[in-house]
Amino acid sequence: MANELAVEAASRPRAGVPPRRARRSTLAAPRRTKTAYLFLAPFLVLFLVFVAGPAVFGLWISLTNWSPFRDTQQFIGLKNYIDLFTPDSATSGDFWQSMGATGIFTVASVPFLLVIPLLIAQLLNRKIRGGTVFRAVFFAPYVLGVAVIGVIWKYLLDTQSGIVNHVLGMLGLPSDIPWTVNVPWVWVSLVGVTVWWTLGFNTVIILAGLKGISADLYEAAALDGAGPFRTFFSVTLPGLRQVMTFVVTVTILASANMFGQSYILTKGGPGNQTRTAIMYISDQGLSQNNMAAASAMSYVLFVFLAIISVINFRLQRERTERAPR
Amino acid sequence: MTSLTSQKPVAGGEEAPRTRPSRRRRSPRRTAGRVVLYVVLALVTLLIVLPLVWIVLTSFKTDSDAIRNPFSAFPAPWSMDAYITLASGQQPIFRWFLNSLLAATLQTAIILVTASAAAYALARLEFWGKKIVFGAIIATLLVPPVIFLIPNYLIVQNLGWLDTIWAISIPGAASAFGVFFLRQFFIGLPVEIEEAARIDGAGDIRIFLQIVIPLARPALATLAVLSFLANWNDFLWPVYVLLSPENLTLQPGLAQLQGAYSTHFAIVMAGAVIASIPVLILFSIAQRHIVDSVASSGVKG
Numbered sequence: 001m002a003n004e005l006a007v008e009a010a011s012r013p014r015a016g017v018p019p020r021r022a023r024r025s026t027l028a029a030p031r032r033t034k035t036a037y038l039f040l041a042p043f044l045v046l047f048l049v050f051v052a053g054p055a056v057f058g059l060w061i062s063l064t065n066w067s068p069f070r071d072t073q074q075f076i077g078l079k080n081y082i083d084l085f086t087p088d089s090a091t092s093g094d095f096w097q098s099m100g101a102t103g104i105f106t107v108a109s110v111p112f113l114l115v116i117p118l119l120i121a122q123l124l125n126r127k128i129r130g131g132t133v134f135r136a137v138f139f140a141p142y143v144l145g146v147a148v149i150g151v152i153w154k155y156l157l158d159t160q161s162g163i164v165n166h167v168l169g170m171l172g173l174p175s176d177i178p179w180t181v182n183v184p185w186v187w188v189s190l191v192g193v194t195v196w197w198t199l200g201f202n203t204v205i206i207l208a209g210l211k212g213i214s215a216d217l218y219e220a221a222a223l224d225g226a227g228p229f230r231t232f233f234s235v236t237l238p239g240l241r242q243v244m245t246f247v248v249t250v251t252i253l254a255s256a257n258m259f260g261q262s263y264i265l266t267k268g269g270p271g272n273q274t275r276t277a278i279m280y281i282s283d284q285g286l287s288q289n290n291m292a293a294a295s296a297m298s299y300v301l302f303v304f305l306a307i308i309s310v311i312n313f314r315l316q317r318e319r320t321e322r323a324p325r
Numbered sequence: 326m327t328s329l330t331s332q333k334p335v336a337g338g339e340e341a342p343r344t345r346p347s348r349r350r351r352s353p354r355r356t357a358g359r360v361v362l363y364v365v366l367a368l369v370t371l372l373i374v375l376p377l378v379w380i381v382l383t384s385f386k387t388d389s390d391a392i393r394n395p396f397s398a399f400p401a402p403w404s405m406d407a408y409i410t411l412a413s414g415q416q417p418i419f420r421w422f423l424n425s426l427l428a429a430t431l432q433t434a435i436i437l438v439t440a441s442a443a444a445y446a447l448a449r450l451e452f453w454g455k456k457i458v459f460g461a462i463i464a465t466l467l468v469p470p471v472i473f474l475i476p477n478y479l480i481v482q483n484l485g486w487l488d489t490i491w492a493i494s495i496p497g498a499a500s501a502f503g504v505f506f507l508r509q510f511f512i513g514l515p516v517e518i519e520e521a522a523r524i525d526g527a528g529d530i531r532i533f534l535q536i537v538i539p540l541a542r543p544a545l546a547t548l549a550v551l552s553f554l555a556n557w558n559d560f561l562w563p564v565y566v567l568l569s570p571e572n573l574t575l576q577p578g579l580a581q582l583q584g585a586y587s588t589h590f591a592i593v594m595a596g597a598v599i600a601s602i603p604v605l606i607l608f609s610i611a612q613r614h615i616v617d618s619v620a621s622s623g624v625k626g
Binding site: 030031032033035036037039040042043044046047049050051052053054055057058061120123124126128132134135136137138139140141143144145146147148150151152153154155156158160161162163166196201204205206207208209242243246247253256257259260263264277278281282285286287291294295298299301302305309 | 362363365366369370372373374376377379380383392395396435438439440442443445446447450451452453454455458461462465467468469470471472473474475476477478479480495496497498499501504529533554557558559560561564565575576577579580582583590593594596597600601604605607608612613615616619620621622623
């Protein structure tokens with residue numbers, strides 16, 4: 001009802017004001033800087049204090065000898081960064097080992113996190129009954145927290161009492177696999193649990209991308225006599241380019257930020273082999289009071305991730321430019 | 326399923342034999358294909374659902390049953406022991422539950438209020454510095470959260486918020502995602518109604534509260550659910566800013582439960598069930614909104 005009133009009011013001619021001017025003044029939206037910042041203020045306060053401010057503050061900390069045991073901090077330039085790149089310094093060995101662990105996990109998990117959702121999305125894109133139900137079920141684990149995922153899989157993968165080893169035994173396979181204890185099994189577990197947990201997220205995004213590909217293209221491919229593989233590589237993948245760029249970027253970033261799975265499933269072990277960069281940085285910064293070095297580490301990780309993202313975008317763009325059409 | 330698959334060969338066989346000889350041969354293959362399709366989907370469903378069912382079943386075992394018969398599917402006897410132990414034990418899990426509920430609700434409320442107002446300004450008002458503000462907000466979406474970990478810890482410490490509910494609800498309420506998400510939605514709303522109201526003499530605040538907000542209800546509901554889930558499931562931050570056992574939320578609490586009862590699987594699984602019930606209920610109610618908003622993130626972005 002309010003809408004009707006408003007529309008009626010809009011069409012009503014006004015005394016003294018030429019209708020054209022009234023229209024222009026609303027369409028060309030005059031600057032209302034004061035009002036705008038009134039609306040922005042509550043968010044901007046939070047944003048400046050807890051997002052923008054900390055980003056700068058963290059950079060500053062990384063350039064000092066910050067310590068909770070010291071009253072004043074001194075600017076020491078790039079020393080924290082130089083230490084990280086100096087082989088025998090206190091933290092560089094452990095830091096690069098943790099970066100290596102993050103790298104192993106990312107390289108091992110991302111292909112599965114792309115291929116499996118791509119295959120499932122292909123299946124869900126057919127005309128099937130209960131498509132939305134399957135979609136919801138596959139997505140469901142993603143809404144559980146990493147702590148829940150961690151403790152339940154710690155139990156399911158337990159060497160003696162875990163059902164996974166028991167089922168393997170029933171199938172005549174080895175039933176004493178140390179899933180959360182020894183390499184390489186710890187990596188298999190971390191990747192497998194992550195895939196189980198998050199495959200629905202990528203599936204849902206890729207499925208939306210598939211639905212956006214015009215049916216005409218598939219028809220044309222069929223008329224040209226293209227088989228399923230040809231169709232997949234010539235129609236489906238090119239049609240998914242934009243969506244896949246997004247999915248690849250988000251997946252790499254998520255894997256590179258892995259923390260909870262290792263923290264609960266393997267506690268970073270055996271040794272420190274599955275201690276990821278995030279695990280090491282948070283431990284150094286918040287448990288060992290090594291805040292300056294940890295801040296420098298977080299910025300090194302950031303730069304790594306930024307480079308990977310840029311390369312990823314460049315590659316996708318190049319492929320788009322090279323593609324015919 | 327059978328009715329769906331058995332129809333096709335008949336229909337294909339009747340009209341197709343001369344014009345398209347290949348079709349008759351393809352039809353049974355297509356039927357087989359559909360069977361394989363459903364079998365694969367059913368297998369994936371089982372792989373997702375069975376572990377969760379196993380957890381729930383384990384949580385109803387007695388402690389000795391869970392330890393002695395870890396591979397028997399059904400509890401013998403069915404028992405609430407694990408839940409009772411949790412309710413009366415030294416691990417205050419119901420306190421954690423309450424903390425999680427309070428923190429997630431508070432943070433969601435703050436996000437809805439601050440992000441919707443900011444999104445309105447960015448979507449509808451022209452003002453000095455708009456591009457810079459919007460650019461800064463978007464840029465932080467791409468920054469890994471670890472960057473904020475140490476400085477935010479120091480800020481929260483200086484505010485005296487360590488080990489309080491403020492630490493786990495206020496910093497995370499600066500939701501760049503929420504602003505971006507609502508701005509996209511507001512831009513999609515028809516501008517005519519607002520213009521009419523403005524001509525009618527309504528100010529920005531009235532237009533925002535009485536026209537935009539009611540129209541944006543579905544988007545606000547989706548953002549509320551997503552924000553609640555994110556806070557409820559947050560792990561790294563509460564592990565470090567919450568210190569005393571009674572102030573923990575469920576996620577770091579579960580990790581601690583695991584340490585305290587490492588071989589008492591029924592109890593730990595009961596804890597996992599308690600931590601999962603609210604989000605699974607929320608998901609089953611808002612499933613469409615959640616999945617659709619995730620689905621569109623890739624297509625738009």
